[in-house]
Amino acid sequence: MQTSTDPSPDxxxxxxxxxxxxxxxxxxxDLKATISLTDVNFFYGESQALFNVNIAVPQNHVTAFIGPxxxxxxxxxxxxxxxxxxIEGAHLEGKILLDGMDIYSPQVDVTDLRKRVGxxxxxSNPFPKPIYDNVTYGPRLQGIRNRAALDQIVEESLKSAGLxxxxxxxxxxxxxxxxxxxxxxxxxxxxxxxxxEVLLLDEPCSALDPIATSKIEELLFGLxxxxxxxxxxxxxxxxARVSDYTGFFLMGELVxxxxxxxxxxxxxxxxxxxxxxxxxx
Amino acid sequence: MQRHFDQELKDLKEKxxxxxxxxxxxxxxxxxALVERDSVLARxxxxxxxxxxxxxxxxxxxCLRLLALQQPAARDLRFxxxxxxxxxxxxxxxxxxxxxxxxxxxxxxxxxLKPYIDIPxxxxxxxxxxxxxxxxxxxxxxxxxxxxxxxxxFVDDLTQQLFRELLSFMLENPQTITRAxxxxxxxxxxxxxxxxxxxxxxLVVYMVEGKIIRHTLG
Numbered sequence: 001m002q003t004s005t006d007p008s009p010d011x012x013x014x015x016x017x018x019x020x021x022x023x024x025x026x027x028x029x030d031l032k033a034t035i036s037l038t039d040v041n042f043f044y045g046e047s048q049a050l051f052n053v054n055i056a057v058p059q060n061h062v063t064a065f066i067g068p069x070x071x072x073x074x075x076x077x078x079x080x081x082x083x084x085x086x087i088e089g090a091h092l093e094g095k096i097l098l099d100g101m102d103i104y105s106p107q108v109d110v111t112d113l114r115k116r117v118g119x120x121x122x123x124s125n126p127f128p129k130p131i132y133d134n135v136t137y138g139p140r141l142q143g144i145r146n147r148a149a150l151d152q153i154v155e156e157s158l159k160s161a162g163l164x165x166x167x168x169x170x171x172x173x174x175x176x177x178x179x180x181x182x183x184x185x186x187x188x189x190x191x192x193x194x195x196x197e198v199l200l201l202d203e204p205c206s207a208l209d210p211i212a213t214s215k216i217e218e219l220l221f222g223l224x225x226x227x228x229x230x231x232x233x234x235x236x237x238x239x240a241r242v243s244d245y246t247g248f249f250l251m252g253e254l255v256x257x258x259x260x261x262x263x264x265x266x267x268x269x270x271x272x273x274x275x276x277x278x279x280x281x
Numbered sequence: 282m283q284r285h286f287d288q289e290l291k292d293l294k295e296k297x298x299x300x301x302x303x304x305x306x307x308x309x310x311x312x313x314a315l316v317e318r319d320s321v322l323a324r325x326x327x328x329x330x331x332x333x334x335x336x337x338x339x340x341x342x343x344c345l346r347l348l349a350l351q352q353p354a355a356r357d358l359r360f361x362x363x364x365x366x367x368x369x370x371x372x373x374x375x376x377x378x379x380x381x382x383x384x385x386x387x388x389x390x391x392x393x394l395k396p397y398i399d400i401p402x403x404x405x406x407x408x409x410x411x412x413x414x415x416x417x418x419x420x421x422x423x424x425x426x427x428x429x430x431x432x433x434x435f436v437d438d439l440t441q442q443l444f445r446e447l448l449s450f451m452l453e454n455p456q457t458i459t460r461a462x463x464x465x466x467x468x469x470x471x472x473x474x475x476x477x478x479x480x481x482x483x484l485v486v487y488m489v490e491g492k493i494i495r496h497t498l499g
Contacts, residue, residue: 236354237352240354264354264355264358265354265355265358265359265491266355266359266491267355272355273355273356276354276355277353277354277355277356277357278284278286278354279284
């Protein structure tokens with residue numbers, strides 16, 4: 001704009017950085033990738049659900065996948081910790097690397113993989129056990145028996161999941177007495193207890209009220225300091241709020257992957273534009 | 282799929298255009314009041330400014346409501362934020378038309394210093410820029426918007442030229458100083474109107490292309 005005095009151009013430049021953005025303005029490809037997918041095709045029997053997906057999920061950032069129902073975003077998420085292995089007739093082509101390791105290689109122990117890549121689902125699914133036992137379930141499976149060590153894990157995990165203050169006095173009550181939002185945060189704490197490198201969240205807030213939702217969203221900002229977060233959501237505003245990088249999927253294809261600011265203000269692909277403006281269909 | 286939201290965006294666009302039309306009339310009225318030494322008309326233009334102000338507030342409220350309730354993204358978001366800013370630019374242009382009228386009323390109380398030649402010329406350029414920047418907005422035409430940005434230099438040159446001429450009047454005859462200064466002010470107002478039209482044009486480029494070009498050209 002025209003100004004009569006000439007302030008320094010630096011003062012006038014609009015900052016694209018958001019407060020929680022550790023690497024403002026960096027393209028995803030310039031960041032270290034925790035997970036990288038190369039030419040991934042995925043099939044449920046005869047029907048192909050993912051087409052030639054290439055994506056590098058940046059480390060210590062929140063990456064969101066958005067797209068209409070059936071676009072393949074959840075399928076992709078489930079490929080990242082091999083949950084689709086359980087589905088008969090499903091198979092994957094291409095490569096998915098976790099820190100350089102091919103997660104579909106026969107040498108990989110799937111249990112070990114899922115320890116490194118934790119997951120939280122749409123519907124909270126705490127075990128019908130005390131809160132304490134829910135959190136220690138994973139560490140115990142790994143052979144940790146020391147009471148003090150377990151106590152510490154419980155406290156740390158519940159604190160990271162933003163639940164500690166609410167449950168610290170009733171750790172031995174059943175997890176099922178917690179509210180929906182608390183149960184979902186307990187599931188996050190349970191996933192965090194085994195110190196994963198990646199946390200996958202599949203529609204984690206779709207059954208929660210706005211306050212519980214905002215607690216989980218706030219949580220993600222803190223979590224990405226220690227791990228990489230990948231979230232699938234139908235809620236576009238949520239993707240815009242929480243993600244640093246956003247991928248838009250359509251009919252099994254990754255249409256556009258970019259920093260969230262670009263996806264939601266100046267998308268490059270017409271289809272992305274139509275989807276984020278709600279003109280889709 | 283025609284959405285209810287699309288109709289609201291259309292209404293917003295029409296409101297901006299209505300405001301643009303009013304602002305053009307304000308500037309034209311101010312120019313006529315000056316050239317034809319018509320103080321009655323000048324007062325009328327000043328009086329009409331509140332209508333533009335009211336529309337500015339209305340556009341602001343519409344935009345805020347759409348932002349809060351529709352949570353628009355991408356081109357819808359760019360359109361609404363642009364409309365909000367354009368409305369401010371237009372309101373400022375109307376204020377400048379009001380300022381021209383104030384000076385015209387003062388000038389009309391004294392004998393004419395000289396026939397107005399450059400001022401109407403400048404005014405027409407500025408008006409043309411306002412018109413074209415709004416056309417660029419309506420038709421989402423970044424090429425036209427960029428042309429408007431380029432035209433601004435011409436108005437700046439005219440201002441300088443007029444200023445030198447008025448300076449020579451003042452040097453020759455100190456009795457002309459008050460009037461010459463008032464005319465200088467008017468030239469400055471017109472130059473500012475062209476600047477606001479340039480701002481509108483720059484906003485249009487952002488709206489269409491998502492590129493912020495302001496503060497980057499010369």
